[in-house]
Amino acid sequence: MAAKGSYCGFSSLEIAFIVLFVLMTGVSVGLITLLAVSWNNEKPSDPTENPLESTYVVGVGRADCTGPVAQVPLMGYANFEQTAAGIHTRLFSRAFIVDDGTRRVVFVSADIGMVSQRLRLEVMKELQLKYGNLYRQDNVVLSGTHTHSGPAGYFQYTLFMITSMGYIKPSIQALVNGIVKSIDNAHHNLIPGRIFINKGQLDHSNLNRSPYSYLNNPPEERKEYQSNTDKQLVVMKLTDLDGVGIGMLSWFAVHPVSMNNTNQMVSSDNMGYASYLFEKEKNIGFLPGQGPFVAAFSSSNLGDVTPNTKGPRCLNTGESCENLNSSCPIGGREMCVAFGPGLDMFESTKIIGENIYKKARELYSRARQEVNGPLSAAHQWVNMTDVTVQFNKTHTGRTCKPALGYSFAGGTIDGGGALNFTQGTVEGDPFWDGVRDALLGAPSNETQACHHPKPILFSTGEMTKPFPWHPDIVDVQIISIGNFAIVAFPGEVTTMAGRRLREAVKKELETRFYNQEVVIAGLCNVYTHYITTYEEYQIQRYEGASTIYGPHSLSAYIQLFSGLARAIAEDKVSELPQGPEPPFFTNLFSLLPLVPVDKNPGNTSFGEVLEQARLSYRAGEVVTVTFVSGNPRNSGDTAGKTFLTVEKYENLTQTWNIVYTDASWETRFHWIKGSGAESNATVEWHIPLSAPSGAYRVRHFGHFKERKGLSQVITPYNGTSSVFEVFG
Ligand SMILES: *[C@@H]1O[C@H](CO)[C@@H](O)[C@H](O)[C@H]1NC(C)=O
Ligand SMILES: *[C@@H]1O[C@H](CO)[C@@H](O)[C@H](O)[C@H]1NC(C)=O
Ligand SMILES: *[C@@H]1O[C@H](CO)[C@@H](O)[C@H](O)[C@H]1NC(C)=O
Ligand SMILES: *[C@@H]1O[C@H](CO)[C@@H](O)[C@H](O)[C@H]1NC(C)=O
Ligand SMILES: *[C@@H]1O[C@H](CO)[C@@H](O)[C@H](O)[C@H]1NC(C)=O
Ligand SMILES: *[C@@H]1O[C@H](CO)[C@@H](O)[C@H](O)[C@H]1NC(C)=O
Ligand SMILES: *[C@@H]1O[C@H](CO)[C@@H](O)[C@H](O)[C@H]1NC(C)=O
Ligand SMILES: *[C@@H]1O[C@H](CO)[C@@H](O)[C@H](O)[C@H]1NC(C)=O
Ligand SMILES: *[C@@H]1O[C@H](CO)[C@@H](O)[C@H](O)[C@H]1NC(C)=O
Numbered sequence: 068m069a070a071k072g073s074y075c076g077f078s079s080l081e082i083a084f085i086v087l088f089v090l091m092t093g094v095s096v097g098l099i100t101l102l103a104v105s106w107n108n109e110k111p112s113d114p115t116e117n118p119l120e121s122t123y124v125v126g127v128g129r130a131d132c133t134g135p136v137a138q139v140p141l142m143g144y145a146n147f148e149q150t151a152a153g154i155h156t157r158l159f160s161r162a163f164i165v166d167d168g169t170r171r172v173v174f175v176s177a178d179i180g181m182v183s184q185r186l187r188l189e190v191m192k193e194l195q196l197k198y199g200n201l202y203r204q205d206n207v208v209l210s211g212t213h214t215h216s217g218p219a220g221y222f223q224y225t226l227f228m229i230t231s232m233g234y235i236k237p238s239i240q241a242l243v244n245g246i247v248k249s250i251d252n253a254h255h256n257l258i259p260g261r262i263f264i265n266k267g268q269l270d271h272s273n274l275n276r277s278p279y280s281y282l283n284n285p286p287e288e289r290k291e292y293q294s295n296t297d298k299q300l301v302v303m304k305l306t307d308l309d310g311v312g313i314g315m316l317s318w319f320a321v322h323p324v325s326m327n328n329t330n331q332m333v334s335s336d337n338m339g340y341a342s343y344l345f346e347k348e349k350n351i352g353f354l355p356g357q358g359p360f361v362a363a364f365s366s367s368n369l370g371d372v373t374p375n376t377k378g379p380r381c382l383n384t385g386e387s388c389e390n391l392n393s394s395c396p397i398g399g400r401e402m403c404v405a406f407g408p409g410l411d412m413f414e415s416t417k418i419i420g421e422n423i424y425k426k427a428r429e430l431y432s433r434a435r436q437e438v439n440g441p442l443s444a445a446h447q448w449v450n451m452t453d454v455t456v457q458f459n460k461t462h463t464g465r466t467c468k469p470a471l472g473y474s475f476a477g478g479t480i481d482g483g484g485a486l487n488f489t490q491g492t493v494e495g496d497p498f499w500d501g502v503r504d505a506l507l508g509a510p511s512n513e514t515q516a517c518h519h520p521k522p523i524l525f526s527t528g529e530m531t532k533p534f535p536w537h538p539d540i541v542d543v544q545i546i547s548i549g550n551f552a553i554v555a556f557p558g559e560v561t562t563m564a565g566r567r568l569r570e571a572v573k574k575e576l577e578t579r580f581y582n583q584e585v586v587i588a589g590l591c592n593v594y595t596h597y598i599t600t601y602e603e604y605q606i607q608r609y610e611g612a613s614t615i616y617g618p619h620s621l622s623a624y625i626q627l628f629s630g631l632a633r634a635i636a637e638d639k640v641s642e643l644p645q646g647p648e649p650p651f652f653t654n655l656f657s658l659l660p661l662v663p664v665d666k667n668p669g670n671t672s673f674g675e676v677l678e679q680a681r682l683s684y685r686a687g688e689v690v691t692v693t694f695v696s697g698n699p700r701n702s703g704d705t706a707g708k709t710f711l712t713v714e715k716y717e718n719l720t721q722t723w724n725i726v727y728t729d730a731s732w733e734t735r736f737h738w739i740k741g742s743g744a745e746s747n748a749t750v751e752w753h754i755p756l757s758a759p760s761g762a763y764r765v766r767h768f769g770h771f772k773e774r775k776g777l778s779q780v781i782t783p784y785n786g787t788s789s790v791f792e793v794f795g
Pocket of ligand 2: 327413
C-alpha cells in the first residue's frame with residue numbers, strides 16, 4: 068500500500084476524486100472578584116496553608132465517544148484507503164468543570180482528530196437543551212487530542228466532507244453523545260476541591276518535522292529557547308478538599324501520529340495511551356474507560372511536531388531525508404518517511420505514550436503550586452478572512468480568504484503527499500495551475516497576492532459549491548482559573564507560533580495576575596488547519612501551505628487573543644462583542660454506502676468460531692480467534708459496550724470474569740470484510756507478561772442484518788472460543 072496524504076496531503080486518488088466531485092456538482096471554480104486578590108506581592112501559598120480560602124467546586128467525567136468502527140474513513144491522514152476496520156483502543160471524551168461560586172468553566176479533551184465547527188454547534192445545542200444557560204459558547208472549551216485514528220464525518224465544510232465521505236450521522240452523534248455525557252458526568256460529580264499545577268520537561272518524545280521553517284524565525288528569538296519543539300508538559304491536578312486526587316488534565320505538544328496511515332483500527336494513539344495508563348493506575352479494579360479518576364492528555368502547539376523520533380529516512384536507502392523538500396534522491400517525496408522510536412507503530416505508540424504518562428505522573432505527584440482566584444471566560448466569533456492587523460501606527464496587514472498551497476499536497480514526513488508535489492514549493496507549476504484553473508477556477512488576483520509567496524492549489528475561500536469549502540467564522544476563546552489561563556486555539560499552531568501567542572497572552576494577563584501561567588490548547592472548537600509564524604510561512608513547507616488565512620494569520624490571532632486576555636485582566640469580558648455567528652448548514656450529503664444484509668458462509672452461524680484458540684499459551688504470546696461476523700455498523704452506538712471480552716475463570720466463585728474489553732490496549736478487534744457481504748471478526752489478545760495463569764476464553768459480540776419479508780431486521784449475536792490455559 069502506497070503512503071498516502073496527511074491532513075493533510077492528497078493522493079492522486081483523492082485529487083481525482085475531488086476533481087470528479089467538483090465536476091459532478093457543477094462548480095466552475097467579568098469578573099466578579101469573589102476571593103480576595105492579593106497576588107501582586109505574595110509568594111504562592113503553600114497548599115497546606117489556608118485550604119478553605121482557595122476552594123473551588125470541581126468535577127471530572129469521562130464518556131465513550133467511539134463511533135462507527137467500520138467503513139468510515141479515519142480522520143487525519145485524508146487517505147481514502149484508510150477506513151475503519153475494528154478497534155485498537157476505544158475513544159473517550161474527558162470533561163473537567165471548575166466553579167468558583169459565581170462562574171463556571173468547562174474544558175473537554177476528546178480522543179478525536181479535531182473539534183469541528185459542526186460538532187461544537189451540535190454539542191452546544193444539546194447542552195442548551197439540557198442545561199439552559201449554564202454551559203455556553205464562552206465557558207465551554209472543546210479540544211481534540213488530534214489522534215489520526217478516529218472515525219471522520221463530523222464536518223460541514225466541503226473539503227473535509229469529501230475526505231470523510233460526507234456528513235456521517237452515526238459518527239457525529241457518537242461524538243455529541245460522548246462529549247455531552249462526559250460533561251453530564253462531571254456535572255454530577257461536582258465536589259468542593261482544589262487545583263494545583265506543575266510543569267516540567269519531557270525529552271526524547273517529540274521532534275520538529277519542519278526544522279527549515281523553524282530556522283527562518285529570527286535568531287534572537289530562537290536563542291531564547293533550547294529546542295525547536297516545546298518540551299514542556301503542564302499538569303493540572305484536581306483534588307477534593309483533603310488533597311485526594313480526582314483528576315488530571317495535561318498539555319503536551321506532539322502529533323498523535325504514532326499510529327501511521329496504514330492503521331485501520333480506531334485508536335486513541337499515544338496521547339490516548341497515556342490517559343489509559345494513568346487511569347489504569349488510579350482506577351484499580353476497573354476495566355478501561357471505567358472508574359472515577361479521569362486523566363486527560365490534551366493537544367498543544369503541535370503543528371510542526373512529530374512523535375516519530377528517529378526522524379525522516381528514505382525507505383529505499385535508509386539515508387536521512389532531513390532536507391528542505393523532505394525528498395529522497397531516488398523516489399522523491401514518497402520515499403521520505405519518519406519512524407520510531409519503536410520497531411513498529413504499536414511499539415512507537417507505546418513508548419511515546421508511556422513517556423508522556425510517566426512524566427505527567429511525576430509532575431502530578433509533586434504538584435504543589437495551588438491555583439486560586441476567580442474564574443473568567445472570554446469567547447468571540449471572528450470572520451477570520453477579514454482581520455486587519457495593526458503592526459504599528461503606520462503598518463497594517465490583512466488576513467486572506469482561505470486557500471491551500473502546493474505543499475499541502477506534498478504531505479509530511481508523518482505520511483502523505485500526492486503526485487509530484489513536494490514541501491517547500493514557492494512557485495506554482497504551469498501544468499497544475501492549468502489543471503486547477505480548468506477544473507476548479509483560477510484563484511482571484513487578490514487572493515493570490517494576499518497569500519504570497521504561497522502558490523495556491525485550492526482557493527477554498529472562493530469555492531462555495533455545494534457548501535463553502537472552508538470556514539470564514541472561527542472561535543477565539545480563553546478560559547482562566549485564577550492565574551492559570553487556557554488559550555483555546557482553533558487549529559494546529561506550530562512551536563514558535565504557539566510560543567509567541569503564549570507570551571502575548573501572558574503579557575496582558577500579568578497586568579493583573581502574579582505568576583501567570585498560560586497553556587495553549589490545540590484543535591479547539593473549529594478546525595482551520597495550521598498556523599505558522601510569518602517567517603515560517605515564507606518557507607512554504609506543509610504547515611505554511613496549510614496556513615489557510617495567509618501569512619498574517621498568527622499576527623491576527625495574537626491581536627485577537629490579546630484582546631480577550633485584556634478583557635479578562637480588566638474584568639470586561641461581558642463587553643466583548645460576540646461577533647458573527649457561524650452558519651449551520653442543512654441537507655449535508657453522505658457518500659457512505661448503506662450496510663447491506665450480512666451473509667454467513669454456508670453451514671455457519673453468526674458468532675461461530677472459524678479459527679479456534681490453541682489449547683494453551685505462554686504470557687507474551689498472542690491469542691487469535693476468528694468468528695463469523697456481521698458488519699459492526701449494525702451494532703449502532705456502542706458507547707460503553709464492547710465487541711469482545713477476554714474472560715478468566717475464577718475457581719473460587721466458579722464464574723467467568725471479564726478481564727479485558729475492546730477498550731484495552733492488550734486486545735485488537737479486526738473486522739475483515741470479504742467480497743460480498745461476508746465478514747470475519749478476528750480478536751487478538753496480546754497476553755501481557757503480568758497475566759496470571761489460569762483458564763481463559765475469548766468472546767465476540769455483534770449484530771447482523773437479515774431480510775425478513777420486505778423489511779430488514781438487525782439481530783444481536785455472540786460467539787465464544789474454546790477454553791484455553793495461560794501459563795504466566
Ligand atoms: C527542493 O528544494 C530546492 C530548493 O528550493 C529546489 O531547488 C529543488 O528543486 C526542490 N526539489 C524538489 C524535488 O522539489
Ligand atoms: C506503518 O507502520 C508499519 C509498522 O507498524 C510499517 O510496516 C509501515 O511501513 C508504516 N507505514 C508508513 C507509511 O509509515
Ligand atoms: C467574512 O468577511 C468577508 C469579507 O468581508 C465577507 O465577504 C464574508 O461574507 C464574511 N463571511 C461570513 C460567513 O460572514
Ligand atoms: C512598522 O511595522 C513594519 C512591519 O512590521 C516595519 O517594517 C516598520 O519598520 C515598523 N515601523 C515602525 C515605525 O516601527
Ligand atoms: C509534475 O508533473 C506534471 C505532469 O506530469 C509536470 O508537467 C510537471 O512539470 C511536474 N512538476 C514538477 C515540479 O516536477
Ligand atoms: C490578474 O492579473 C493578471 C496579470 O497581472 C491580469 O492579466 C488579469 O487581468 C488579472 N485578473 C483580474 C481578474 O483582474
Ligand atoms: C456442512 O456441514 C456438514 C456436516 O458437518 C458437511 O458435511 C458439509 O460439507 C458442510 N457444508 C458446507 C457447505 O460447508
Ligand atoms: C474468514 O475466516 C475463514 C477461516 O480462516 C476464511 O476461510 C475466510 O476466507 C475468512 N473470510 C473473510 C471474509 O475474510
Ligand atoms: C449470547 O447469545 C445467546 C443466544 O442468542 C443469548 O441467549 C445470550 O443472552 C447472549 N449472551 C450475551 C452475553 O449477550
